[in-house]
Amino acid sequence: MSDNSKNKKGRRIPFMRFAAIPFAVVTLLVFMAPSMFNGGTEPNAGNVVWVAIMLVLFYTFMTIYCTPYNALISEFGKTQEDRMNISTYISLTYFAGTLIAYLPFVFAGVVRGIFPAVGYYWSYVICFVPLVIIACVAMLLPTILLKETDFVESKPAGTNAFKSLGATFKNKNFLKFSGSDVMYFIGLTLFQTGLPFFVKLTIGLPEAWTMYLLGGMTVLSACFYPVVSKLVSHWGKKKLVIAGFIGLALAYVLTALAWPITGGTESALSYIVGIGIVVIAAFPMALLGIIPQAIVADVAEEDSIVTGEKREGMFFAARTFAMKLGQSIAMLVFTSLAIIGSNVTKEELMNSNDISATKQGVTIVAICAVVFCLLGALILFFYNEKKVMSTIEEAHLTEGLTEEEVKLSEEAPLEEVAEQAKEE
Secondary structure, three states: OOOOOOOOOOOOHHHHHHHHHHHHHHHHHOOOOHHHHHOOOOOOHHHHHHHHHHHHHHHHHHHHHHHHHHHHHHHHOOOHHHHHHHHHHHHHHHHHHHHHHOHHHHHHHHHHHHOHHHHHHHHHHHHHHHHHHHHHHHHHHHHHHOOHHHOOOOOOOOOOHHHHHHHHHHOHHHHHHHHHHHHHHHHHHHHHHHHHHHHHHHHOOOOOHHHHHHHHHHHHHHHHHHHHHHHHHHHOHHHHHHHHHHHHHHHHHHHHOHHHHHOOOOOHHHHHHHHHHHHHHHHHHHHHHHHHHHHHHHHHHHHHHHHOOOOHHHHHHHHHHHHHHHHHHHHHHHHHHOOOOOOOOHHHHHHHOOOOOOHHHHHHHHHHHHHHHHHHHHHHOOOOHHHHHHHHHHHHHHOOOOHHHHHHOOOOOHHHHHHHHHHO
16 A cells, blocks of 8 residues: 555655554553453453454554555665665664563562552553553654655555565565565564573573663674674675574574573573573674665565566565564464473463463473574575676666667676766
8 A cells, every 4th residue: 555655745654654653552452451450360252352353453553554664764775875774773773672672571570569459460551551652652753753755756656455465475586585584583583582481491590681681682782783784795685694593593502502501590600691692692683683674675676676666565564474474473382382391270370470381391492493593594595685686786877877878788898888977
C-alpha cells in the first residue's frame, strides 16, 4: 500500500503517523488480560482470546509502522555511505531500545517491594506505561520533524500487492538473503529470550546481571559501529555478515559451555564467562545489526533498476516478515526446549509466575542457537553480492548520460565515458 501511495505528503510517513499511537496502545493491552482485573492467575479461555487478538493487532500495527519506516533507508540513503550511516544509527537505537525494554524486569520487583499490595501483574503494567509513552513519542517524532517529499521523489510503484510480493520473492538474491535473515532472527531471539535464564541458571550470576551484561554488550557493540562502515568498503557486506554469524555462533558456544564450566553456581568463573560472552558477541552484533538493513536497500535498488518498479516497501515488508517468522520459531523452540528435564508441578509453576526452565533445557537452547547461526552463514554464502553491486554502480555511472554516450560506453570503459560527460 505504501509503495502505491499517491499521498501528497509522501508514500511512507503518513502510514507511520497513522500506526504510531495504536501500536503503542496495543503494546500495553497485550499485558492487560481480563484476569488481571479480578486478581486471577489461573489460565482461562478469556485470557487466551484476549492475548491472541492483541498480538495480531500488535504485529499488524508494527508492520504498518516498520515497513514504510525501513523503506526510507533505501530512499533517504542515496549513496552506500548514507545507507551504512542510517543502518548504523538504527542499529544503535535498536539496541538502546532493547536495553530499555528490559527495565521492567528490574523495576517490577522494586515496585512490589515499595507497594506490596500492587501484586505481580500490576507491578509490570505500571513499569510498561512510561515505556509505552516514550515509545509513542519516539515513533511520532520522525513523522513530525521530517518532510518526506524534501528527500524523496514519491513515485507510486503501480503494481498490486500480490504481484509485487511474487516479484519480490522471485528475486533469487533476496530469497537467499531472506533465508539467512530468518536464521539470524531465530538465533538472536533465542539468545535475547534466554538471557535471563542463562544468567541465573547456567552462568550462575545474580538476576540483576541480565541488565549489566546486555548493557555492556550494547555499549561495547556501539564502540565498533564507526569501524563497520570502513570494513564494508574494504571487505564488502557479504563476507562481514558471514563473519558476524560465525562470531555470534562462538558466543553461543561459550553460553552452551557455561553450565559445565561454572556448575550453575556463582563464582569467579561465572563472572569471567558472563563477561566473555559479552566481549565475543559485541562485534558480531555490530556487524549483524547494521549490514543486513543495507543489503536489503541494495537488493531493492538493484531490483528497481532491472524492473523499473520502485518497490522498496515490499522488500522491507518481506524482511519484517522474516524477522517475525524467526522470532515466532525461536519462541516455539525456546519454550519447547527450555523445560526439558523439569519436574516442576503446575501449582509451583503458577506460584512462580515464570517458565520452569532447567539448566539442561537452556543449554540445549544455546546449542540450537549455534546451529541456526551457522545455517545463516551457509545460506548467505550463495548470495551474489558482486552482481547486485555491479548493477547499481553501472546505473549510477550511466545516470545523466545521453543515449549516444551509453552506446559509446559499450566500446570504452564506462568510468571514462561518465568522467568525460561530467567534464563536458
